[in-house]
Amino acid sequence: MSVEWSDVREPEIPGFLSVSRETADRLATYADLVRKWQSSINLISPRTLPDLWTRHILDSLQLFALRRGPSIWMDMGIGAGFPGLVTGICLAEVGDGWVHLVESNNKKAAFLRQAISKTGARASVLPVRIDEALKSLPQIDAISARALAPLTDLLSHSAPFAARNPAIRMWFHKGLDYAEEVRSARDLWSFDLVEHESQFQDGSVILEIGNLKTFN
Template identity: 70%
Template sequence: MVQNIPKGFFPDSGFVSRETSGKLVVYADLVRKWQARINLISPKTLPDVWERHVLDSLQLFRLRPEPLNWLDMGSGAGFPGLVTAICLAEKGHGWVNLVESNNKKAAFLRQVILETGARASVHPIRVEDARTKLGKIDAVSARALASLSDLLSYAAPYAQDNPSIEMWLHKGLDYLGEVRSARDLWCFDLVEHQSLAQDGSAILQISNLSQHT
């Protein structure tokens, strides 16, 4: 069992407390236990769940630690939204709305919240149907869900409600191609944060989203 964040993974190692680090360990252990019953993550990544999933997701809180009201789209096993929610617990403010239409995965997310005290709620509905239930959203996250163009389409209604909304989207090695394709349909400001977990990957910070007319 990993007891804390590996030293040197982040330049500012220790940016979360020992208590939060321990809760993330609990989360990783729950992923391993539930994986035997439901397909939460790719089986080939299970031995590396800490680095491939937890620490990769933790980068988002490092970049945006403020206590915002988040929408995590297509949460699946909870990466990155549930990691953010666990980190927010020590702040006592902020919230993460985990939208996951698969009832079995939604049950897993609720169990992690119960055992870690994460500041999150689970919404077992489709992202397209969640808008009227969540209120004002400050920021949107997603990881391994869909193409960038599709993610922006899902997020666009929330941007209409809150023009200052930010999107924080984990993307892999081909993210530049996805950005080019998305710009054919959408106008947006982009900041690329290179991943500390995988060379060539990035977290895309997107704001001022609008559709081409």
């Protein structure tokens, strides 16, 4: 007998991530939507779909565990919503804070709007290119991105926001080659760096960056 995605029981969320039952249910709803829309829109790599919960949702959930509280976020080029929509779902539990999801692709933006509606995430979609987002967004506290671009490009996108708010923190999920990306970025930028080891992807990290400045 074939198994429908709606019949799949999501794994338990590890205790160190510490979310309510309601938030866990919201995340499960979000996972179902990704699976449903994946058949018509390439939201994530098809080979990672069987590991959606661990590889994408729990991996993204680590970010909220690292920075809890009602921050105002910008998430860049998020496609399926990782990690920004996961953060927005967690903020629904907090009852404060917001995530601005920057996504210029109309089909992916439509998916994100439905996901926000179905999960009650504290988030909204900004359907512009990243280099146009500065004109539309208020001052933000934090920036996130996952599987989007090399670190040097992410810092270039983030720099105008850092100039506006020197206290801003940036959080970027990176894979096995992150050390080389950091070395290349340090040729162009000065920044503080904390490396948070991923609990779900061997060799991967979440880079926490602050005090971003360009070399003159």
